[in-house]
Each structure stands twice: as C-alpha cells, then as structure tokens.
Amino acid sequence: MSKTHVTTKVNGDEVEFLCDPRETLLDVLRDRLGLTGAKEGCGTGDCGACSVTVDGRLVCSCLMLGVEAEGKEIGTVEGIAQGETLHPLQKKFIEYAALQCGICTPGILIAAKSLLEKNPAPTETEVRYWLAGNLCRCTGYDKIIRAVMDTAAEMREAS
Amino acid sequence: MHYYKPASFAEAVALAAGAEGITRILAGGTDVLVQMRADIVTPDTLIDIKAIPGTHEIARTAEGGWRIGVAVTGAEMSEHPELGRDWPGVVEAMDLIGSTQVQGRATPIGNLCNASPAADSVPAMIAAGAVLNVIGPDGSRDIPAEEVPAGPGKTTLKKGEIATALTLPPRGQNGGDAYQRFIPRTEMDIAVVGCALNLTVEGDQITSARMALGAVAPTALLIPAVTEVLVGKTLDDDALAALAALAEANCNPIDDKRGTVKFRTHVAGVLARRVAQIAYDRAKGAKA
Numbered sequence: 225m226s227k228t229h230v231t232t233k234v235n236g237d238e239v240e241f242l243c244d245p246r247e248t249l250l251d252v253l254r255d256r257l258g259l260t261g262a263k264e265g266c267g268t269g270d271c272g273a274c275s276v277t278v279d280g281r282l283v284c285s286c287l288m289l290g291v292e293a294e295g296k297e298i299g300t301v302e303g304i305a306q307g308e309t310l311h312p313l314q315k316k317f318i319e320y321a322a323l324q325c326g327i328c329t330p331g332i333l334i335a336a337k338s339l340l341e342k343n344p345a346p347t348e349t350e351v352r353y354w355l356a357g358n359l360c361r362c363t364g365y366d367k368i369i370r371a372v373m374d375t376a377a378e379m380r381e382a383s
Numbered sequence: 384m385h386y387y388k389p390a391s392f393a394e395a396v397a398l399a400a401g402a403e404g405i406t407r408i409l410a411g412g413t414d415v416l417v418q419m420r421a422d423i424v425t426p427d428t429l430i431d432i433k434a435i436p437g438t439h440e441i442a443r444t445a446e447g448g449w450r451i452g453v454a455v456t457g458a459e460m461s462e463h464p465e466l467g468r469d470w471p472g473v474v475e476a477m478d479l480i481g482s483t484q485v486q487g488r489a490t491p492i493g494n495l496c497n498a499s500p501a502a503d504s505v506p507a508m509i510a511a512g513a514v515l516n517v518i519g520p521d522g523s524r525d526i527p528a529e530e531v532p533a534g535p536g537k538t539t540l541k542k543g544e545i546a547t548a549l550t551l552p553p554r555g556q557n558g559g560d561a562y563q564r565f566i567p568r569t570e571m572d573i574a575v576v577g578c579a580l581n582l583t584v585e586g587d588q589i590t591s592a593r594m595a596l597g598a599v600a601p602t603a604l605l606i607p608a609v610t611e612v613l614v615g616k617t618l619d620d621d622a623l624a625a626l627a628a629l630a631e632a633n634c635n636p637i638d639d640k641r642g643t644v645k646f647r648t649h650v651a652g653v654l655a656r657r658v659a660q661i662a663y664d665r666a667k668g669a670k671a
C-alpha cells in the first residue's frame with residue numbers, strides 16, 4: 225500500500241509524516257508522531273476522548289484522516305502547557321480533582337480551552353452543552369464543570 | 384483505497400466517473416469515516432472535495448437566497464451572521480446534529496446525501512424548498528432536496544455526479560421556518576420523529592406553507608397537502624388540529640427500540656403543532 229507524504233503543524237511545530245490514506249488523524253498522532261495525549265474511546269465520534277483542534281476548530285481526530293491534515297495547524301493537549309507551567313485549566317482540574325482515570329481528560333481540556341477562547345464567560349448550561357460530546361465514565365461531570373467555570377472566572381480576572 | 388484531492392469539480396467528476404468499485408465523496412467525513420471504521424463501506428476511491436475553490440462558502444444568490452458550499456459545516460452555518468435570520472429552522476436543525484466536535488466537521492449536504500431517514504437537517508431543507516446543485520459527466524442539474532434520498536443510505540445521484548452546493552430560496556417578507564425533533568434525552572441522539580414547517584403570512588393569514596417529516600418513513604417526506612389545511616387560514620385551534628391529523632396520516636414508520644409506530648405517529652402530530660406555532664410567530668416578526 226503506497227503511503228502519502230503529509231506536511232502539517234502540530235502545536236506550532238512543523239511536522240512531516242508518511243501515512244496510509246485510511247489512517248485517521250488520531251492514528252497518526254498516536255502511532256506515528258508519538259503524541260498519545262489524544263485517546264481512542266470509541267473511534268466513531270461519540271466520546272470526544274480524541275478531541276483536537278484543526279485550524280482552531282474543535283474536532284474528533286478519529287473522524288478525520290491523517291491525509292486531511294496536509295497544510296493544517298493541529299492543536300493537541302501536549303501543546304497547552306507553556307513548558308513546565310500548566311495551563312490554568314490543567315491547574316484547576318488538579319485542584320478540583322476533575323479526573324479519575326484520566327482517559328477523557330485530554331479531550332475535555334482541549335474542548336474546554338476552545339470554548340473559553342470563543343466565549344470567556346460561558347454559563348453553566350453553555351459549558352455543559354459544549355462538552356456534551358466529551359464522555360466521562362468516572363467523575364459524574366460535576367467537578368469538571370466546576371473546574372471549567374472557575375478557570376473561566378479566574379482567566380477573566382487575570383485579563 | 385485511493386485518496387484524491389482534486390482542485391476543481393471537473394477533475395472530481397472525471398475521477399468519480401472513471402472510478403471502479405465503491406466511490407465516496409469526502410467532505411466532513413462524519414459518516415464516511417464511521418462507515419469505514421465499522422467495515423460497513425470501504426471505499427476503493429475516496430474523493431476529498433475540500434480543496435475545490437468555493438466549497439467552504441456561504442453566499443447570497445442573485446435572487447436573494449443562499450448558496451451553501453458542499454464543504455460548509457454546521458458550525459459555520461450557526462456562526463454565520465445572516466443565514467440564521469433568514470432560515471432559523473434550517474440552521475437549528477443542522478445544529479441539533481451531534482456534538483460540538485461533530486459540528487466542526489459535519490455538513491448539511493453530507494447529511495442529505497447520507498440519506499438517513501432520521502437526518503435532522505433534511506426535513507428543514509425540504510420545508511425551506513432547498514435544492515441540491517450537482518455536477519456530473521452530463522453537466523449540472525438541480526435536484527429538489529426531497530428528491531435526493533431514494534431510501535435509507537441511497538440517493539438519486541447518478542454515477543459520476545457530485546454535489547456542489549445547496550441553494551436555499553430567498554426568504555422574502557413575513558416568512559418563518561422551524562424544526563423540532565423528539566429524542567429521549569436533551570442532546571446527542573438520533574431523531575425518533577422530526578418535523579419542519581415553513582410558511583409565509585399576510586397579517587394573521589397564512590399565504591404559503593411547506594411541511595416535511597423525518598424518521599417516519601424510509602426517506603424524509605414532503606407533505607404537499609399542508610397547503611390545504613393551512614393556506615388562507617389563521618393558525619387557530621382548528622387549523623392546528625387539522626395539521627396534526629395530516630401529519631399523523633402521513634406517517635409510515637417502523638417499530639424499533641427507539642419508538643413504536645403508535646408513539647411515532649402521535650409525536651409527529653405534536654411536533655407539527657409546535658413547529659407550526661414557532662414558524663408562524665417568526666413569520667409575524669418574533670426573533671429566533
């Protein structure tokens with residue numbers, strides 16, 4: 225099977241890879257680029273564990289082919305901390321214990337970050353609807369929602 | 384599987400017309416990738432149309448309607464400043480599909496061409512009078528949205544034909560549309576019944592009406608007889624009762640785990656009343 229050469233940007237860095245056209249972006253991130261933050265929960269767009277941004281737009285990386293990443297800018301959970309300094313959302317998730325097994329967490333962080341960039345002052349209802357595509361089997365969601373709301377409030381104060 | 388990313392529709396049509404085996408067009412991929420993953424459909428040829436100029440555009444037509452490019456996503460429709468003012472029902476119906484992540488990729492034209500009887504955006508586009516613009520080896524043609532699905536998973540597009548855009552007619556004065564569906568929870572589910580209604584008024588009197596039902600037959604249905612029960616009337620109790628009866632009479636649903644025939648038929652009538660009221664209020668100036 226002939227492979228396709230793809231050039232893209234991941235978390236600001238130029239990246240090149242060869243992939244089979246059937247491979248999803250999630251497969252490429254995990255198996256070819258060693259970025260295992262995005263998780264595969266379902267592979268069919270239902271759980272959000274594979275969430276990434278593509279040109280700033282929140283998507284499921286399991287529902288996109290690796291070849292479609294050509295010329296795009298991909299954002300993954302690996303890119304949200306600044307060096308050793310965690311993103312405010314990451315800090316709040318720890319403070320609120322908004323995770324248990326952690327499988328859903330990278331997707332939820334990326335999804336929540338994309339919400340706060342679009343809407344710095346979301347209502348609780350808006351947060352819940354925005355994150356409706358991110359399933360969590362452990363936390364019961366409440367701590368996640370509180371952590372996101374509190375991060376939003378803190379980031380508003382800081383800016 | 385061969386993956387192609389043509390730079391023009393002419394190139395895409397030549398690829399599709401000449402391809403052997405199973406061909407799929409890739410726009411948002413929210414159905415195509417799931418079908419590949421589940422081994423339901425493994426295309427031999429995959430044609431990604433997103434590099435073709437104009438496919439991401441939402442533009443006014445010369446007549447005052449809207450042309451929605453084949454790669455336009457639900458998120459782009461919801462974010463558009465004017466589209467939802469003209470066709471709130473169409474935009475809301477599309478927005479009901481899937482999660483935020485899915486909205487970032489899923490396209491209304493994909494929803495139409497995937498031909499699921501329960502596709503949420505399809506009754507709304509049928510009620511709006513949308514047409515699908517396609518191009519093929521024999522040139523271009525327009526297909527009314529209600530004539531695109533031929534049955535579950537099947538369309539009336541011919542070999543080599545590719546959708547280029549969806550055209551919504553001009554909204555005009557004093558018009559409104561609405562779509563609602565029933566699902567057992569509040570988000571992220573497949574319609575058990577869906578109903579869309581689009582009408583215009585003069586004062587309190589209805590001057591035109593189109594209704595479509597989803598998930599109650601093998602394809603979404605246009606219900607032409609709605610003009611007989613609504614046009615020339617005001618939306619009073621009698622008109623609403625006649626409308627509900629009409630919706631129920633046109634249901635031909637299946638019994639499955641998500642709803643029985645009896646339940647679906649009843650809900651179709653309930654939704655018809657509700658969307659008629661919303662569309663009527665919008666036509667009379669209520670803001671979406």
Ligand code: FES
Pocket residue numbers: 263264265266267268269270271272273274275284285286287
């Ligand atoms: S793995 Fe992509 S949505 Fe579940």
Ligand code: FES
Pocket residue numbers: 322323324325326327328329359360361362363
């Ligand atoms: S922490 Fe386990 S799935 Fe969310």
